[in-house]
Amino acid sequence: MPAGVDRPVVVGVDGVRGRLATIDLGAAEARRRGAELVVAHVWPGRYAGPFRGGSGPLPTEQDGAHLLELAAQRARRTGPDVRIRTALLPGAPADQLARLSAQAQLLVVGHRDDVLTRHGWGSTAAYLAHHSACPLLVDRGHEHADGPVVVAVSAREPASPTVACAFEEADLRGAAMIAVHVWAAPPGGTGSALPPRPTGYAAARDEAERMLAEALAGWSAQYPDVTVQRLTLHDLDVAYTIDRASQRGSLLVAGAGRTRRMAELLYGSLGRALLRTSSCPVLLVPPGRPAALAG
Numbered sequence: 363m364p365a366g367v368d369r370p371v372v373v374g375v376d377g378v379r380g381r382l383a384t385i386d387l388g389a390a391e392a393r394r395r396g397a398e399l400v401v402a403h404v405w406p407g408r409y410a411g412p413f414r415g416g417s418g419p420l421p422t423e424q425d426g427a428h429l430l431e432l433a434a435q436r437a438r439r440t441g442p443d444v445r446i447r448t449a450l451l452p453g454a455p456a457d458q459l460a461r462l463s464a465q466a467q468l469l470v471v472g473h474r475d476d477v478l479t480r481h482g483w484g485s486t487a488a489y490l491a492h493h494s495a496c497p498l499l500v501d502r503g504h505e506h507a508d509g510p511v512v513v514a515v516s517a518r519e520p521a522s523p524t525v526a527c528a529f530e531e532a533d534l535r536g537a538a539m540i541a542v543h544v545w546a547a548p549p550g551g552t553g554s555a556l557p558p559r560p561t562g563y564a565a566a567r568d569e570a571e572r573m574l575a576e577a578l579a580g581w582s583a584q585y586p587d588v589t590v591q592r593l594t595l596h597d598l599d600v601a602y603t604i605d606r607a608s609q610r611g612s613l614l615v616a617g618a619g620r621t622r623r624m625a626e627l628l629y630g631s632l633g634r635a636l637l638r639t640s641s642c643p644v645l646l647v648p649p650g651r652p653a654a655l656a657g
Contacts, residue, residue: 545570
């Protein structure tokens with residue numbers, strides 16, 4: 363079962379331009395896990411700031427409560443068995459949602475704060491990519507229900523929180539999994555996809571394939587019903603592969619990592635490009651999430 367299975371799924375609704383698809387996604391995840399759903403809205407949020415767009419009046423606290431009521435009604439359409447409660451919180455959305463993540467098993471947000479945001483993730487989602495204490499599920503507009511779960515594997519340690527989370531998600535969905543491991547050219551290469559020393563290149567690729575197989579072996583035994591396809595990629599192929607995976611997968615799982623490099627890749631320039639395609643939800647796993655193989 364997922365880590366923190368007794369904790370709720372939290373979905374953040376973003377005020378004036380709350381995304382119905384994000385509410386649906388959060389409710390579906392709560393139902394899939396048999397968890398309580400907390401629908402959260404932060405008032406007045408960023409709309410009270412000096413850069414607020416539009417000339418209309420600021421939303422009132424009553425507006426926030428009404429928004430939560432409508433969002434809860436929407437979430438109940440997922441099924442009567444989903445337990446739902448609402449939370450109207452004061453302050454800044456990013457800070458409050460990060461605080462809620464410490465008590466949640468999953469935090470679900472939209473990828474952008476509003477339609478005026480530039481292409482890419484909005485400030486709230488980008489902040490949470492660095493600060494969420496639990497896995498962060500970012501709704502990017504499309505969910506390919508029949509697609510595989512795609513996971514980026516570092517293969518540096520066998521009990522990886524990212525790999526554990528990916529197997530859990532594939533098992534919950536009854537989906538196949540594609541495990542992608544990225545490797546770099548051997549020292550002395552030119553940095554191109556075709557370095558001048560093919561022997562060193564082939565040896566590095568073979569080593570990457572061995573590391574990926576070892577990183578997955580224990581988890582495959584623990585989740586025998588999850589079909590796994592292994593894929594090793596040169597570092598230069600990462601952006602293209604993530605793009606293709608986002609168009610065909612049901613979920614893209616990546617470790618936020620201690621340096622948060624993958625998070626920055628997803629919400630930065632690559633994130634802007636992905637928004638022009640049918641991008642599936644992305645799940646970012648924090649480095650502190652428990653992961654242990656069964657003994």
